[in-house]
Amino acid sequence: MRSTHERAGRVRSKRLPREVRERQILDAAVEVFSQRGYHAASMDEISEVADISKPMVYAYLGSKEDLFAACIRREATKLMEAIADGVAEAGNSPDEQLWRGLRAFFGFVGEFRDSWRVLHRQASAQGGPFAQELGDMRKRAISLVAALLINTAQDEGVGAAATGQTDALAAALVGASESLADWWLDHPEESAGAVAARLMNLVWMGFGNLVDGHTWQPPKGS
Amino acid sequence: MRSTHERAGRVRSKRLPREVRERQILDAAVEVFSQRGYHAASMDEISEVADISKPMVYAYLGSKEDLFAACIRREATKLMEAIADGVAEAGNSPDEQLWRGLRAFFGFVGEFRDSWRVLHRQASAQGGPFAQELGDMRKRAISLVAALLINTAQDEGVGAAATGQTDALAAALVGASESLADWWLDHPEESAGAVAARLMNLVWMGFGNLVDGHTWQPPKGS
Known part of the structure; x- marks a missing residue:
């Protein structure tokens, strides 16, 4: 310090x-x-x-309480900017967009571990108004991810099966990302790219492909 | 009351x-x-x-604090028993095992909404010792899910790609389930089976199949 x-x-x-x-x-x-x-x-x-x-x-x-709430808001906004920027750099293919989003998320968590600790662990551990603040930020994150999924689905001309469930899928994806990032804090030996690729494999390939031995490979240079 | x-x-x-x-x-x-x-x-x-x-x-x-912690422990144990029972009823196929586990989880949340509110929303909102208690329960849930995934992988003779990442995949799956259950509290019009099928589609089929228009269908009578 x-x-x-x-x-x-x-x-x-x-x-x-x-x-x-x-x-x-x-x-x-x-x-x-x-x-x-x-x-x-x-x-x-x-x-x-x-x-x-x-x-x-x-x-x-x-007050200290106001300051902590301001930290949560600022760090959450930085995180969401990083994800949106990551996706903006991707081409049109849905797997690349999802990959860039996940890669940006885990890249942010890896680079700004202090931010993630404040956002996730400290705010959860405090509860009260901070849990509320964190809940509001999660809702914004789910809206962001849902918007990205809808974009992807429209580009691909996807039918009702996928578009009708974007909010729910976005909630699942945000929860999976948070939980895996929390797991990562206790397994810092993995790289951001490796952790992002694990989640990409789960949500892009699905267990159905994984148990058949098929995996998804990140594009070179990410 | x-x-x-x-x-x-x-x-x-x-x-x-x-x-x-x-x-x-x-x-x-x-x-x-x-x-x-x-x-x-x-x-x-x-x-x-x-x-x-x-x-x-x-x-x-x-005290009231002790009582609340005892509620969290008991309800979390009931929830994990329900999941283990659900999986025990499944046949050997990994998709049926995963489906039964997810179905049992969302069935429990739907049937015991009070339990889920205490476990997830109230305990998160309180923070402090309850956040710790909840964190311990999440770790037990991740261990349970990882054990189920390892079983499935062994039954299928799955290679290193899937078995090396069971802990991380379990963390992602638990996070996705929690987050989707929380989404469901605000969308009670959906049935437990429909919500479970959404997550099954995400984690079994993967987005890769969903954007191609392929979906997973639950077996009849579930």
Whole structure:
């Protein structure tokens, strides 16, 4: 944490725009909440890591509870942007779109483990208003995934069997991704690509193909 | 609740064995926690619904916190028994085993919505020790599903592609099931069989087959 502190210290100035200060506070808060847990995290430490005075932290982002909720919202938004960006880079084939989305999700979790811990483990462990906040974010994620699935289905001219169930399928896919990402926190030896490929195999190929020995291979360079 | 109260009242007796009394208390607690939420639920109401005096409730199952944790453990165990029983009734084919397991899970959630609300929504919303309890139950569920998948894979002589990833696949499958069951609470118009068939299609056929218009059909009478 010291290095973050010193790095932030170099740019400390009364004339920093509000959005820069808010970003410093949120960066520090995600780091401290992830490492200490919500209860043990202190506003003193967040203020020190952010190199922003404690009254300023309260003035900008409110109480510790408000700050934690702001962390959940910001990190969830970053995660969803990463997924949407990943899919936008894909070609039109539905397997590539799904693969890019999953790859972006696990890439984000791997790169920003602090974010994922705050989002998933800490927010779940706290419950109360944070569970509500997390529930709202899950709903947004399900809507995003459902929109991506509908796009894919339309491109492919898919019939009622698939399009009628996009919301339910999106809920299943989001739940599977969350649960597998949580499993991954305890198995950090796997790469993001390997974990994403596991889920891709399950949801694209299905167990029916897996038990027959058929698997799905990621395109080169992902 | 009145009817439960009256029904329980008829069998009230000082000579009831402890396990009968504990069952009455837990039945009442699941009902009250599910309907009121953890905070609003009162030990007075639980005692009244169970028709067991409040000191006896405390003597048998401890504080409200202990009682809620006992509810989570009992309902999770019932749910896992239902899944294991469902799979035990299936023949040897892996698709039937998976189908029976999913069907049993969604059948349980549909039949015991109070149990599911306590297990999933209330425990998540509370966080703290209950989130821990719920996390432990999820781990047991993942182990159960992984054991079922390994059985299936061995029966089919499946290669490394599938057997090496049973834990991760089980985590994904448990997450997908939970998330879809949660979606179902908000879409109660669907039958348990229809919701189970949606997930079966996703995880057995895979999106690859779904976008090609192929679907999986449940066997008759399930």
